[in-house]
Structure formats: C-alpha cells, structure tokens
Amino acid sequence: MANDWAHDELGDIKEFWRKYGRVIVYGVIAAALAVGGVFYYRHYQARQRILAGALYEEVLNAASQMRFGLATAAGHKLESSYASTPYAGQAALLLARLAYEKNETAAAIAALKFAAHKARQWSVRTTARLRLGSLLLALGHPHKAWRYAHIAKPYGFKSMALGLQAEILAREGHKRQALAAYGEALKDAPKKSAVTALWRREQAQLRAAS
Numbered sequence: 001m002a003n004d005w006a007h008d009e010l011g012d013i014k015e016f017w018r019k020y021g022r023v024i025v026y027g028v029i030a031a032a033l034a035v036g037g038v039f040y041y042r043h044y045q046a047r048q049r050i051l052a053g054a055l056y057e058e059v060l061n062a063a064s065q066m067r068f069g070l071a072t073a074a075g076h077k078l079e080s081s082y083a084s085t086p087y088a089g090q091a092a093l094l095l096a097r098l099a100y101e102k103n104e105t106a107a108a109i110a111a112l113k114f115a116a117h118k119a120r121q122w123s124v125r126t127t128a129r130l131r132l133g134s135l136l137l138a139l140g141h142p143h144k145a146w147r148y149a150h151i152a153k154p155y156g157f158k159s160m161a162l163g164l165q166a167e168i169l170a171r172e173g174h175k176r177q178a179l180a181a182y183g184e185a186l187k188d189a190p191k192k193s194a195v196t197a198l199w200r201r202e203q204a205q206l207r208a209a210s
Contacts, residue, residue, distance in 0.1 A: 052082035052131045068098055072107070079114055089119025093128060100135070109133060116148065126157050133164050142168045159189040163199050174208050182206070 004158065055078050062071035076096040078088045092115035100109035133148030140155035149164040151157055166181035182203040189196045 049085055052085035052087040056087035056091055083118055086120045089115045089124040126151050130160050142171045159185045175210055179206050
C-alpha cells in the first residue's frame with residue numbers, strides 16, 4: 001500500500017515537472033537575471049557618480065585657479081559622459097558664470113541651456129532657466145528671455161521669476177503689468193538684498209514715469 005502511494009506520488013511529481021518544469025526553470029533564470037541586472041545597475045550608477053565627482057572636483061579646482069580652459073574641458077566631459085549625474089548640471093552653472101565673467105556669452109548661454117534642460121536636480125534646472133532669462137534680457141532679447149521667466153513649480157523661486165517677468169515687461173514698455181509684477185515679486189523677496197533694492201528702484205522709476 002505504502003509502495004503504491006509512493007509510486008503514485010512519484011508519478012504525480014513527474015507529470016507536474018513534465019507540464020510545468022520548463023516554465024519554472026525559465027522563471028528561476030529570469031529572476032536570477034533580474035536580480036543580477038539590478039546589482040549591475042546599482043554598481044554602474046555608483047561608479048558613474050564616483051567618476052563624475054572626480055571630474056567635478058577638477059572643475060572646481062580649475063575654476064578656483066582661474067584656469068578657464070581646464071575647467072571647461074572637465075565640464076564638457078561631465079556633460080557628454082555623465083549627464084545623468086547631479087555633478088553635470090552643477091558644473092554647467094559654474095562654467096556659465098566663468099564664461100560670463102570672461103565675456104564669453106555664447107559659452108555662458110550654452111552652459112545655461114544644458115543646465116536648464118538636462119540637469120538632474122529641479123533646483124539646478126530652475127536656477128539655470130532664470131539666469132538664462134536674465135542673460136538673454138541683458139543681451140537685448142526680451143522675447144527669448146520671456147520663455148525662461150516662467151517656471152512650472154515656483155517653490156522658492158517665485159520672487160525671482162516674477163522679478164524677471166517685471167524687468168522684461170518694463171523693457172517692452174508694458175508699465176502697468178511691470179508694476180504689478182514688481183509688486184508681487186517684492187512680497188516674498190528678502191527684505192535686504194541687492195536684487196530687492198534694484199527692484200524697488202525700478203518700481204519707483206516706473207511709477208515716476210507713469
């Protein structure tokens with residue numbers, strides 16, 4: 001009896017593996033590959049961050065020594081090879097400032113565009129957008145600047161965005177709208193800052209001219 005039961009049990013197991021064995025094996029292999037892929041991806045990401053961090057340090061060191069060429073070369077390598085890391089966008093902001101200080105406006109615009117569109121952190125993208133808008137306005141392109149004066153999530157950047165909008169509107173001769181934008185910008189602006197003082201002066205000038 002016991003032998004018959006064991007024989008039947010063994011037969012059931014064989015039948016089960018005949019029907020589902022291949023599916024189970026494939027499932028185990030797929031799971032192993034998935035786990036291996038996750039570990040590989042994490043290792044790859046960690047290695048990318050380490051290499052990008054070393055390049056970013058090169059950018060910082062070159063910038064502190066005013067070696068614009070070396071800083072630019074390291075920054076461009078970050079953009080081309082490690083764009084998905086946080087360091088690429090941060091380096092682009094720094095390169096934009098260095099380029100602007102050297103009157104390399106085309107290089108500054110290129111760096112800001114990279115940071116505005118491809119930086120990993122939202123705060124870096126937003127900062128780049130507003131700086132790019134300000135630069136384009138200073139270069140006499142208010143219509144192009146207007147594209148960068150609006151941000152989808154203005155958390156922490158509302159005053160700067162409104163202030164830039166006010167400057168553009170004033171430049172375009174829209175005094176009433178500019179005054180309204182300056183008023184909104186000054187509500188949340190720091191009480192004592194160079195930008196706030198500039199906005200107050202421009203607001204006063206607009207009122208005097210109205």
